[in-house]
Amino acid sequence: MAGIRLPLGREDFAAALGACSEKYWDKHPYHDRLHSGGLDDAELRRWIANRWYYQKRLPQKDAAIIANCPEADVRRRWLQRIVYQDGTRAGDGGLEAWLALATAAGMSRSEVLDERYVVGGARLATDAYVSFALTRPWTEAVAASLTELFSPALMSTRLSALRDHYPWIDSSGHAYFIKRIGAATKDAAHAREVVLTHCTTRDQQDAALDALTFKCDLLWSMLDAIEHAGPVG
């Protein structure tokens, strides 16, 4: 029987996915500083401007998953993620809400959109995620999205931090997180179900766990790059 590796049972596989939270970027020192009020204005703006590059690429990452997905029901549900970020018309959607955070933090739209503050490592990590979704099996890219299992708690912490420690940011900038906490919870529950259902061999389960680790690593490296860059402006 050597060499035969049985698939994990559903609950064990779900637990293994959940255990990847150990590598999630909620424990990164830069997040600690952000959430304890330790960032100065310029650092907070740098974080917002760099995260913009990640946010703006999310619809393309999600479209890459749909492009590789032969399951119409999964495509239909996943399409809602693109609509969520791009909106149904100009001036609508999650990307606009992120730009509202940027302007509430004192930046102009144009200095965010021209990406002058985006550091190489943040761009590299983001582009690696989109490339992963374009080139790897769609189930692995869905597994990579499962950092959203861990993000609602982090966003709740962040929302409190913005209110408590950064009152100079107008509350109109909080909308992205207020709306996203609930949406991410639903999106993650769907994605988790897709992974549990479609990754049925041990090799597929291992690939899904590797994908989620890869995603945690790339998010972590994005914050490393932001942390090590010089101050904005």
Add this chain to the structure above:
Amino acid sequence: MAGIRLPLGREDFAAALGACSEKYWDKHPYHDRLHSGGLDDAELRRWIANRWYYQKRLPQKDAAIIANCPEADVRRRWLQRIVYQDGTRAGDGGLEAWLALATAAGMSRSEVLDERYVVGGARLATDAYVSFALTRPWTEAVAASLTELFSPALMSTRLSALRDHYPWIDSSGHAYFIKRIGAATKDAAHAREVVLTHCTTRDQQDAALDALTFKCDLLWSMLDAIEHAGPVG
């Protein structure tokens, strides 16, 4: 000035795109036979079952274009193509309408969905289109879609042919073409505008024309493969 190639003016570029109609598959001998009533029942079913493979891959092709497109306004409009084919719920949308054509022509859903009649050349040509959209600049993939400038006329001919020459196909099977003629006209007008706007250098214009030629060639080869295959069942 040797080596400098000025871009075509907008009207000349539009005319060059339109001239690709010379290579469009409306002139393929198999379409001639289809539209003049020359196919027997088995041949018509074979055509429907092979085209199913092409139809079912369209949402993935369109998602690949969105995955590579950095323009939110283009993504928003292009998303409508995915919704058109996949529908907003199971049992809805263009793909379902194509399956309705298959059942109206006397096939079961399962014998279409299991792709038993799909010939290698039709699969190859279709997959080449999806790969093109995944790997080439999004403007080229949009240009490749411009065969839809030529398809409404072909679909009108086909609709008449179905009514006149193939009355054994229940009219419930005609819905795909009835709806698609108007939708393709609008989609093609949008795609043409995107290409005219975003392909501004002569190299980009040439690449767009090459992409449209590539698409015409792959459609043609799909019909070659269907024609040269043996009869169904």
